[in-house]
Amino acid sequence: MRKIKIFAFVPFVIGAAIVSVAFINCKSGAKTSHSDNLKFDGKGFALVELFTSEGCSSCPPADELVAKVQKEVGDKPVYILAYHVDYWNRLGWKDIFSSADYSKRQNEYARWLNLSQVYTPQIVVNGKTEFVGSQEERLRNAIKSSLQGSDSVQLNLSVTISANNTASVQYKVEGNAENARSVISLALVQKQAVVKVERGENGGRTLAHAQIVRNLQTMPLNKNNGSATIALPARVEAREWEVIGFVQKTSNGAVLAASKSLVKVSADVGQQDKNVQ
Template identity: 90%
Template sequence: MKKIRIFAFVSFVIGAVIISVAFINCKSGAKTNQNDNLKFNGKGFALVELFTSEGCSSCPPADELVAKVQKEVGDKPVYILAYHVDYWNRLGWKDVFSSADYSKRQNEYAHWLNLSQVYTPQIVVNGKTEFVGSQEERLRSTIKSGLQGSGSVQLNLGVTLNANNTASVQYKVEGNTGSASNVISLALVQKQAVVKVERGENGGRTLAHAQIVRNLQTMPLNKNNGSATIALPAGVEARGWEVIGFVQNTNNGAVLAASKSLVKVSADVGQQDKNIQ
């Protein structure tokens, strides 16, 4: 009887060890697969556009997700834009970052992607794929697909900070864009912000935001190089901000190229930003 008990105990311990090792390996494999989704295996890129709002209780997880991905991508060609729409403002809290222009842009995607309505949080990648903004695995796999693309069109940006609280952006497009309906859009991006929401669905919560679009300008792409001036919001410094540009086909919404350049503050205001990506 004693031998039987000892044998049963040993069998239990061995079984527990096997299960624990399997669990650890499973977790390790999941982590590896997750990181694999952000590997840069081609000449492509991923423009991630999030439509969000401080008035939407479902949006904070999506905001947290894009902030997490933004930290992971490093120097990979992944460009994240968070547009705060304005149609949630009527429910008791006005999102200070919201704009009717961003709601209009989301409705343009509804037209391009044949959607019956808009919603938040919504993510659109490269103008072609949309899904609920808090779906992490979907976001990672879609970014991976974008990075594995051909990248037949290239966009280069440079930014000059002016003394009058504006930024001059120079752009150059290389490759055959193939359509007279293409436009170039330039987004001024505030890297991060923290806001205490006092009312609405998120009332009482303190929300952290990343990659906030504060200004968006769109122009016809009449030639492969040009410039534009973007106004910075009043009362803020440009330190740590960036400009993300992208070329888009207005017939179907497909994004053909994207790039970014930091807006740097230096002693010599107006110096050309040399960090062209």
């Protein structure tokens, strides 16, 4: 149990210091409004990827932070993805949104960013910078810096829902996306959920989630336009969903472009999980 905790946070020697800094930043950030930090005065974009888990007691502040930022960004080109990793499941509570694919993706970032191990909560912005997911100032500064960038590559998406509850996604890439060394990823995102956690480090708590990745498909970018079909998960109530797509270099993880398209799930998708409100 202790070994998993050490693995899931940061190296033991510096772990306590980083977590302390994260809590200090969150506490001080709550005193003032930071909406100006999200001003869109450039041609860039920000893809924010959070790695989190319902089994991690340090993750709820990060979940709350990305939900807060999501409400503030409005129509700005800020795209938030919350991946629920599965390596915390062994501690007594299985996160219903978790997937080994998301843990694999986090380990891929560890390789790209030369990290010795993974931890939660972790945020990666545009595939280039990472930090503890509850650090509000660092997140806002990373978003602001990304929005001031350029848009040499653009991605356009359109999504339609078929009768068999699948999402058909059409994509088009404009600009120099270095196709031979890039991939396109399409994430089906559930906008929100509330879960009563019965066991584990968050046992007895009711947790609110935002921007939950429920399906992630990655394909080689062989040409600048194409399509993909994404199956909608079963046993969820009707609510607003969206598809977020992004183009990424396979050599270093840098994200070249991102976009999103809102979709609506029909009311007969199915029944929700008993723990999800």
